[in-house]
Amino acid sequence: MVTLTIDGREVQAEEGATILEVARDNNIYIPTLCYHEGIAPYGACRLCLVEIVTHGRERLVASCLYPTEEGLVVRTNSERIANHRKVLMELLLARSPGSPVIQDLARRLGVERTPFKLEDESCILCGLCVRACEEVVGVSAISLVNRGVNREVSAPFYETPDTCIGCGSCAYICPVGAIKLEDVGDTRTITMPNPKMPKTEFKLKKCKICGNYWAPEKQLDYIARQSDLPPEAFDICPNCRD
Ligand code: SF4
Ligand code: FES
Incomplete structure (x- = not known):
């Protein structure tokens, strides 16, 4: 200690x-x-x-x-820290003026407006999605690329990466909700904040008992490969397994 x-x-x-x-x-x-x-x-x-x-x-x-x-x-x-945070919040407010998370944090830190030119970006380039994809999921489907004003979250050639399993970890961890995840019927759609990247659709697995769609088939295949479980182990959703 x-x-x-x-x-x-x-x-x-x-x-x-x-x-x-x-x-x-x-x-x-x-x-x-x-x-x-x-x-x-x-x-x-x-x-x-x-x-x-x-x-x-x-x-x-x-x-x-x-x-x-x-x-x-x-x-x-200290005053030095407060001034430092104020400038950072003003920059973040200018980058993502419409983000409720940024607005709330700015208010908490005493920042109501920004003197900087307003942009309309949802991603604040924190890199959490990239690190979760690499460290937690282990697939590294996305990365932070380019420098300066061109820095962005992307995948090679702005295409949907083959390695992406549709788990949605990136969307869950994004602190400002910049990555959209929507499950409708048998399809999950993930939309990245980078407008150059296409929306990606994943087919969801249907539970053999309740009929609910509960997880992307690609994610379940990945888990089966990683854990040596047979694919049938994922025929039933967690709710029906209890
Ligand atoms: S998409 Fe979200 S998690 Fe990823 S870098 Fe941008 S703000 Fe961070
Ligand atoms: S640099 Fe420490 S939380 Fe972002």
Whole structure:
């Protein structure tokens, strides 16, 4: 265990835990957009920046990435941090002015409007969908490509990737709902925020008992291959299995 100070409060932490994890464990609020506890942190949104003093030096670090250490002093809400978050929120508000998640977070951080030119993007380029697809699902169907203003979530040649199994992890994890997932009848449709990418349709499996369509056939085939289960193991939906 190590002892550190966050906003004047002395707290104990497991060695190696990040500042963000320790702050959350102690009910200290740090805003985040690209962090998810199930995925390795990446440091994309920079909203979680905090001020630290270590070995007499003061600097800003991403709390989702920075590991705690003995004697560390952390400030999560100094004027410098507030100004930094304000500019970041103004940029995010300009990028996605119609996003309720961004509007709510901006309000919480005291930002009502943006001086920057308005765009109409739903994706904030946090990279969570890409990391979930790679780390959790293990298929890496999408990636963040290009640099600067051309940065976008995409698949090779803007085509539907063969590797995509239609699981929808990307849509579930997206913090701003930029990826749309719709199940209608026997079809799941996934729409990425990148307008150059086509909508992708997946056939859903019908439960042999209740007749409900419950999961993409491609996803079930993938799980069967990964787990060595026979395809018949997925003939019945979870509700009818109990
Ligand atoms: S689509 Fe959503 S999860 Fe993916 S990078 Fe954009 S905002 Fe993040
Ligand atoms: S939550 Fe740390 S950089 Fe986004």
